[in-house]
Amino acid sequence: MSPVSGLDVRPRRSEDLPELAEVLVKVHALDGYPVEGVADPIGWLTPPRTFGAWTAVYGGRPIGQATITRATADDDAARIWHEHTGEDLDQLAIPARLFIDPDHRKNGAGGALLAVIRNHAENHGLEVAFDVMLKDRAAIRLYEASGCTRIGLIEHHHGDGKIEPAAVYVVDRPGPRGGRIQ
């Protein structure tokens, strides 16, 4: 579905971070995302090994964002992807930190950010895998409607012994003769 008019996705600027941090606090209050909490929103918005970050903007104001990071062996999604494909982790990108202001959802912003992530990875010749908590049902609907395929289930351990069930997805990309490869 096309994003509503007035919505734009552009590379994230450092001056977006304070407003995105405020949006993140709202998202956490509503959705419990991220499960680790938002004690240091700006630190959380700038994870290590980021090689792209984009801001969704509506009416000139940041309303959400996403980043893409290089995979490492300590990432659960990367581990499952490696078991599934047998490929090296330097072939893999991991999207992270995707969220949209609750007041601006269902306008296509999340889908537009996911499309930019997918293009960026493809331009770098990288596959894409990531995990999502099963409780984040809007995100799962978005991923499954956007051509992502579930390849495994994991448990996300956080805080004082808390466990959150999660699924690992890959982003399918076009294959030869218009088919899909995973």
Ligand SMILES: CC(C)(COP(=O)(O)OP(=O)(O)OC[C@H]1O[C@@H](n2cnc3c(N)ncnc32)[C@H](O)[C@@H]1OP(=O)(O)O)[C@@H](O)C(=O)NCCC(=O)NCCS
């Ligand atoms: C997941 C999330 C990012 C989706 O953001 P979003 O901007 O609402 O996403 P979209 O608008 O692209 O798509 C969401 C829905 O709106 C619909 N939609 C998209 N564009 C639309 C339009 N122009 N008109 C009407 N509906 C539209 C989509 O079909 C989809 O419908 P569905 O939920 O019934 O399947 C958002 O819900 C969120 O921030 N959740 C909390 C954080 C989170 O879980 N992050 C993911 C971590 S892995």
